[in-house]
Amino acid sequence: MLDFALAPEDRVHFRPHQYLVREAELPQAVFRIEEGWACRFRLMNDGRRQITGLFLPGELCEPQWAAGQRAAQPVVALTNVRASRIDIMARNERSPEQRRYLWKALTAAVEWQADWLVTLGRKNALERIAHLLCDIYDRMSRCGLTYGQQCAMPLTQMDLADLTGLTPVHVNRTLQGMRSDGLIELQSRWLRIPDLPALRRAACLMTN
Amino acid sequence: MLDFALAPEDRVHFRPHQYLVREAELPQAVFRIEEGWACRFRLMNDGRRQITGLFLPGELCEPQWAAGQRAAQPVVALTNVRASRIDIMARNERSPEQRRYLWKALTAAVEWQADWLVTLGRKNALERIAHLLCDIYDRMSRCGLTYGQQCAMPLTQMDLADLTGLTPVHVNRTLQGMRSDGLIELQSRWLRIPDLPALRRAACLMTN
DNA sequence: CGGTTCCTTGACCAGTTTCAATGCCCGTGG
DNA sequence: CCACGGGCATTGAAACTGGTCAAGGAACCG
Numbered sequence: 001m002l003d004f005a006l007a008p009e010d011r012v013h014f015r016p017h018q019y020l021v022r023e024a025e026l027p028q029a030v031f032r033i034e035e036g037w038a039c040r041f042r043l044m045n046d047g048r049r050q051i052t053g054l055f056l057p058g059e060l061c062e063p064q065w066a067a068g069q070r071a072a073q074p075v076v077a078l079t080n081v082r083a084s085r086i087d088i089m090a091r092n093e094r095s096p097e098q099r100r101y102l103w104k105a106l107t108a109a110v111e112w113q114a115d116w117l118v119t120l121g122r123k124n125a126l127e128r129i130a131h132l133l134c135d136i137y138d139r140m141s142r143c144g145l146t147y148g149q150q151c152a153m154p155l156t157q158m159d160l161a162d163l164t165g166l167t168p169v170h171v172n173r174t175l176q177g178m179r180s181d182g183l184i185e186l187q188s189r190w191l192r193i194p195d196l197p198a199l200r201r202a203a204c205l206m207t208n
Numbered sequence: 209m210l211d212f213a214l215a216p217e218d219r220v221h222f223r224p225h226q227y228l229v230r231e232a233e234l235p236q237a238v239f240r241i242e243e244g245w246a247c248r249f250r251l252m253n254d255g256r257r258q259i260t261g262l263f264l265p266g267e268l269c270e271p272q273w274a275a276g277q278r279a280a281q282p283v284v285a286l287t288n289v290r291a292s293r294i295d296i297m298a299r300n301e302r303s304p305e306q307r308r309y310l311w312k313a314l315t316a317a318v319e320w321q322a323d324w325l326v327t328l329g330r331k332n333a334l335e336r337i338a339h340l341l342c343d344i345y346d347r348m349s350r351c352g353l354t355y356g357q358q359c360a361m362p363l364t365q366m367d368l369a370d371l372t373g374l375t376p377v378h379v380n381r382t383l384q385g386m387r388s389d390g391l392i393e394l395q396s397r398w399l400r401i402p403d404l405p406a407l408r409r410a411a412c413l414m415t416n
Numbered sequence: 417c418g419g420t421t422c423c424t425t426g427a428c429c430a431g432t433t434t435c436a437a438t439g440c441c442c443g444t445g446g
Numbered sequence: 447c448c449a450c451g452g453g454c455a456t457t458g459a460a461a462c463t464g465g466t467c468a469a470g471g472a473a474c475c476g
Binding site: 376381 | 421422423424425
């Protein structure tokens with residue numbers, strides 16, 4: 001993954017609900033998440049909240065900072081997080097490999113967000129949650145954090161609601177339904193997917 | 209806007225519903241839209257459609273192609289479109305200015321999509337449509353295409369529905385309501401916004 | 417003109433939200 | 447060791463937003 005020397009300056013950690021970066025801050029570094037989960041989100045005046053990005057172990061947190069721009073959205077830890085600070089070099093000191101890597105991370109963010117726009121715009125509760133759980137499972141497996149058909153899933157139902165654009169109550173009911181249909185097993189922050197293709201079908205993820 | 213020499217190779221045009229790029233195609237160029245509107249979208253198996261990006265005059269269409277990747281989503285003309293093909297240079301032949309420009313376009317796409325995730329995830333019909341119309345008006349004014357409080361708005365109600373994640377019928381009813389509240393005047397593909405701050409308020413766009 | 421495409425309207429229905437209350441789990445402190 | 451408190455999950459009932467189906471009308475184009 002990290003196929004070039006982004007010299008990790010130092011290790012940092014964060015507790016749940018602690019900010020990695022606040023809104024409009026000028027970040028000095030990008031983070032590579034070593035362990036734990038974080039998200040970026042936007043808050044409306046009346047308190048409605050939407051999570052617009054999820055950061056899992058092994059992933060780069062906010063490549064767009066590398067342009068030296070202000071963070072448009074805060075990033076907060078969802079669990080305990082251990083991360084590497086990677087100092088941002090001046091643009092003209094970057095190697096071609098570094099540029100390519102940052103570019104790739106940014107285009108991946110565009111793709112993920114486009115998928116997610118479809119999910120929020122056009123899918124119902126079951127399809128949204130199924131999509132999210134498939135996504136999580138895939139990303140966890142990509143860095144070797146799945147065990148058999150299982151992986152960690154530390155998000156609360158409120159987190160799930162803020163990701164899927166639903167209410168926590170409806171997330172709860174939908175999860176119940178998925179459990180009783182045998183689509184998932186989810187308990188004590190641990191997810192098991194007995195039949196991944198079935199879950200992907202439920203998420204309308206055939207092309208994906 | 210186009211502050212460096214992206215030598216426009218040639219001019220092309222497209223009729224409504226004509227594809228600028230098909231899915232999984234390897235684009236040879238990025239486009240700069242000179243006139244007309246286009247969008248990128250994703251189609252679900254059962255026909256549900258979600259527009260994930262809108263391209264207005266003066267805007268760069270799909271900077272991520274510059275990485276030489278396949279188009280993850282098709283791009284189609286919504287009106288008659290006149291555009292400049294800008295051939296994609298090999299990565300290592302690009303000037304720093306070119307790189308900076310492409311990076312800026314890509315981070316702008318990430319920001320727009322994040323805003324749109326909030327809208328699709330957390331806003332109701334009125335707020336969604338108000339947001340969209342504000343966005344359109346802002347972008348049109350940015351390239352001098354607004355006249356007083358007016359600008360072109362060639363999208364059909366079905367297009368609006370596919371952007372906002374609603375049904376055409378509900379878009380229609382919501383527009384009626386906005387008209388009778390005096391929030392907008394919209395007829396024969398022409399939009400007038402009597403009170404932009406009021407519309408922004410209706411869209412919950414205070415921070416924005 | 418004739419045929420599309422787009423807009424409009426009505427009646428009914430379904431998925432999701434809201435409000436409110438209860439219970440569970442777990443860490444902390446007496 | 448047990449009581450307390452806070453965060454999280456669960457459940458029910460009622461209300462509402464937006465979706466579906468269906469039909470009619472207006473505008474536009476060759």
